[in-house]
Amino acid sequence: VDIDLDELIALVELLKDAEFSEFKYEKGDLQIVIRRGGRSYDQEPLLERTEKRKPLGGLRKGTVEQKDWASEPVRTQSRAVAVEVPEGAVLVTSPLLGTFYTRPKPGETPFVSVGSQVEADTVLCIIEVMKLMNSVVAGIRGVVAAVHANEGGLVEHGQLLFSITPLPE
Amino acid sequence: MTTQEKIFVANRGEIAMRIIEACDRLGFDTVLGVSSADTTSLPARRAGRTVVLGGPRAAESYLNVKAVMHAAIETGCTAIHPGYGFLSERADFAQLCVEQRMIFIGPRAEQLAALGDKLNARELAKTLGVPVSPGGPTRSAAEAQSLAREIGFPVLVKAAHGGGGRGMKLVFEEKDLAAAWNLASSEAAASFGDGTVFIERFVEAAKHVEVQVLGDERGNRIHLGERECSLQFRYQKILEEAPCAALSPEVRERLHNYAVRIADALDYLSLGTVEFLYDVARDEVFFLEVNPRVQVEHPVTEAVTGVDLVRSQILVAFGEELELRQGDVAADGHAIEARLTAQDPSNGLRPSPGLLTRWRPPTSGGVRWDTHMFEHYMFPPYYDALMAKIIAHGPDRPSAMARLRLALDRLQIAGPPTTRPLLRRLLDEPELVDNTVTTRWLENELAWKTKQ
Numbered sequence: 190v191d192i193d194l195d196e197l198i199a200l201v202e203l204l205k206d207a208e209f210s211e212f213k214y215e216k217g218d219l220q221i222v223i224r225r226g227g228r229s230y231d232q233e234p235l236l237e238r239t240e241k242r243k244p245l246g247g248l249r250k251g252t253v254e255q256k257d258w259a260s261e262p263v264r265t266q267s268r269a270v271a272v273e274v275p276e277g278a279v280l281v282t283s284p285l286l287g288t289f290y291t292r293p294k295p296g297e298t299p300f301v302s303v304g305s306q307v308e309a310d311t312v313l314c315i316i317e318v319m320k321l322m323n324s325v326v327a328g329i330r331g332v333v334a335a336v337h338a339n340e341g342g343l344v345e346h347g348q349l350l351f352s353i354t355p356l357p358e
Numbered sequence: 359m360t361t362q363e364k365i366f367v368a369n370r371g372e373i374a375m376r377i378i379e380a381c382d383r384l385g386f387d388t389v390l391g392v393s394s395a396d397t398t399s400l401p402a403r404r405a406g407r408t409v410v411l412g413g414p415r416a417a418e419s420y421l422n423v424k425a426v427m428h429a430a431i432e433t434g435c436t437a438i439h440p441g442y443g444f445l446s447e448r449a450d451f452a453q454l455c456v457e458q459r460m461i462f463i464g465p466r467a468e469q470l471a472a473l474g475d476k477l478n479a480r481e482l483a484k485t486l487g488v489p490v491s492p493g494g495p496t497r498s499a500a501e502a503q504s505l506a507r508e509i510g511f512p513v514l515v516k517a518a519h520g521g522g523g524r525g526m527k528l529v530f531e532e533k534d535l536a537a538a539w540n541l542a543s544s545e546a547a548a549s550f551g552d553g554t555v556f557i558e559r560f561v562e563a564a565k566h567v568e569v570q571v572l573g574d575e576r577g578n579r580i581h582l583g584e585r586e587c588s589l590q591f592r593y594q595k596i597l598e599e600a601p602c603a604a605l606s607p608e609v610r611e612r613l614h615n616y617a618v619r620i621a622d623a624l625d626y627l628s629l630g631t632v633e634f635l636y637d638v639a640r641d642e643v644f645f646l647e648v649n650p651r652v653q654v655e656h657p658v659t660e661a662v663t664g665v666d667l668v669r670s671q672i673l674v675a676f677g678e679e680l681e682l683r684q685g686d687v688a689a690d691g692h693a694i695e696a697r698l699t700a701q702d703p704s705n706g707l708r709p710s711p712g713l714l715t716r717w718r719p720p721t722s723g724g725v726r727w728d729t730h731m732f733e734h735y736m737f738p739p740y741y742d743a744l745m746a747k748i749i750a751h752g753p754d755r756p757s758a759m760a761r762l763r764l765a766l767d768r769l770q771i772a773g774p775p776t777t778r779p780l781l782r783r784l785l786d787e788p789e790l791v792d793n794t795v796t797t798r799w800l801e802n803e804l805a806w807k808t809k810q
Contacts, residue, residue, distance in 0.1 A: 286428060318425060343409070343428075346410040
C-alpha cells in the first residue's frame with residue numbers, strides 16, 4: 190500500500206485540535222483509522238456501524254467522525270455522524286457552552302455565510318450563555334467553507350462551528 | 359407530578375452514576391453536564407444525554423454556574439441534582455434555580471446560607487440546647503486567655519470565618535497562647551478580612567459521629583440513624599460505618615434528638631447530615647456542623663435502613679410527601695464502607711491518576727460497589743481521587759468486616775497505585791477490629807510506622 194507521508198502528516202495536523210474520538214480515511218483500498226483515548230469496552234467497532242461512503246468529488250476525501258452533541262438524546266452510546274470538512278479547512282470550535290446565533294439580532298443579516306471572506310478578527314457568530322453575548326472570531330484570514338451548527342441551537346464547549354479555507358496573508 | 363421529568367446531573371464520578379441510576383429507576387430522563395475531560399466517562403455513557411460544559415478545570419465546567427444553568431434550561435430539564443461538592447452547597451446557585459424556575463434537588467437557598475456560616479450554625483445549636491464544643495470567638499489575646507483557662511488546655515486556635523484548616527494552631531500551654539492568637543488573627547484578617555479568632559477545646563480522643571436527616575415540604579422530618587466516620591487521614595474520611603457501635607443506647611437517642619431538633623428549627627427540606635464529635639473519655643457529644651447535601655458515605659445508611667436516600671431526595675424536591683415515618687425506620691445489622699482512591703499509600707498518599715489497565719470487582723454476597731471505574735479508564739488528574747466505594751453489609755460488625763476484607767482481596771486491579779493495600783491492612787488492625795479508633799489515630803499510626 191502506498192501511503193503519502195506528507196498527506197498523512199497534514200491529516201494529523203488538521204485533527205490535532207479537533208474534537209473527535211475516531212477518524213477514518215479511505216482512498217481506494219487504503220484505509221487509515223485514527224483513534225483518540227482508550228477503546229471503550231461496550232462500544233462496537235465504529236467501522237462496522239458507519240456505512241460506506243463514496244469519495245466526495247470536490248470535497249475532502251476524509252470524514253471527521255464527530256459525536257452529534259446537538260441532536261436528539263442519545264442513550265448509552267454516542268451516535269457518530271459525518272461532518273464533511275472541505276480540504277485544507279481550519280476548524281473553528283465553540284469556546285464555551287451556549288446558544289448559537291449567526292446574526293447580531295433576529296431579522297438582521299448574518300455575520301457571515303458560506304463563501305464570505307473573513308479576516309482573523311471577523312466575528313463569525315455569537316454564543317449566548319445566561320443572557321451574556323460572547324462573540325467568536327475567525328482567528329484566520331480565509332473563506333467560510335461550511336457552517337456546522339444550527340441557528341438558535343445549543344452548542345457545547347469544543348463543538349465544531351465553522352470550517353474556514355485559509356487565504357494567503 | 360408529571361410522569362416525564364428530566365433531571366440535569368451537575369456532577370461527575372460515582373455520585374453521577376448513583377443519581378442517574380436513581381433517575382432511571384424513577385423513569386426520569388437525565389442530562390449529564392461534563393467537562394471536556396470527562397466525555398468518555400462511565401456516567402457520560404449512562405446518561406440519557408451528555409453535554410460538554412467547558413474545559414477540564416472545574417471552574418470552567420462543574421463550577422461554571424452560567425454554563426450549568428444554560429445547559430439545564432436548553433436541554434429541557436426541570437430539575438438539577440448537584441450531588442456533593444461542586445455546586446451542592448452554594449446558596450447563590452440554589453437561589454438562581456428559584457429565579458429560573460428550576461427545581462434545586464437540595465435544601466432551600468436560605469437554609470444553605472444559614473448553615474454555610476459555621477458560627478451561625480453553632481449559635482443556632484446553642485439556642486436549641488444542643489451542646490457545642492466548649493469555646494467561642496475572641497477579639498483579643500486577653501479575651502482568648504481567660505476563655506482558654508475556662509475550657510482547659512490544650513485548645514485549638516483558628517480563624518472564626520473561612521475554614522479548610524488554614525491558620526489552625528494547637529496550643530498546649532498558656533504561655534504559647536498569645537503568640538498563636540496574634541498569628542492566627544493576622545492570618546485571618548489577611549485571608550478573610552476579619553481578625554476574629556475562634557478558641558475551641560481540643561478533644562484528644564474523639565469519634566466522628568453524624569446523623570442522617572430527611573425532610574419534605576410538608577414539615578415531615580425523620581432521622582435515619584447515625585454513621586461513624588472516625589477513620590480519617592488529614593480530615594479525609596477513609597472508612598465509614600453504620601450504626602456507630604461505640605455509643606450507648608442513651609447517647610445514641612440523645613444524638614438523634616439533637617439532629618432532629620436542628621432540622622426542625624430550620625424547617626429543613628431534603629437530605630442533610632448533622633455532624634457531632636463524641637468525646638470518648640468524657641462520654642460527651644458536641645455539635646460540629648450540618649452538611650446540607652447527599653454525603654459520600656450515604657450507602658451505609660441505605661444498607662442498614664433499606665431506604666433509598668437519593669430516590670427520596672429527588673421525590674421530596676418535586677414536592678412529594680415522605681412515605682416514611684420515624685416509626686418505620688430501623689437499623690438492620692451493620693454496614694461498612696471503604697473508599698478506594700487513586701492515591702499512593704507508599705508515597706504519603708500522593709494522588710496517582712493514570713490508566714486503569716485492569717478492573718474486575720468480585721461478585722460476593724452483601725457487597726455493593728458504587729463506582730465509575732472500568733477497564734482502560736484513564737483516571738483524570740483534575741478532580742478528586744475517589745475510585746470506588748465498597749459497601750459491605752452483614753448481620754453484625756465482624757461479618758460486615760469479613761465481607762469487606764474478602765471484597766478487597768478478590769478485586770483484580772492494575773494500573774496506578776491505589777489505597778487498596780492500605781485499606782486491606784487497616785481492616786486487620788486491632789484498633790479497628792475493636793472499634794477504638796478516633797479521628798487522629800491513622801495520622802499518628804502512619805507517622806509512627808514511617809519513623810520505624
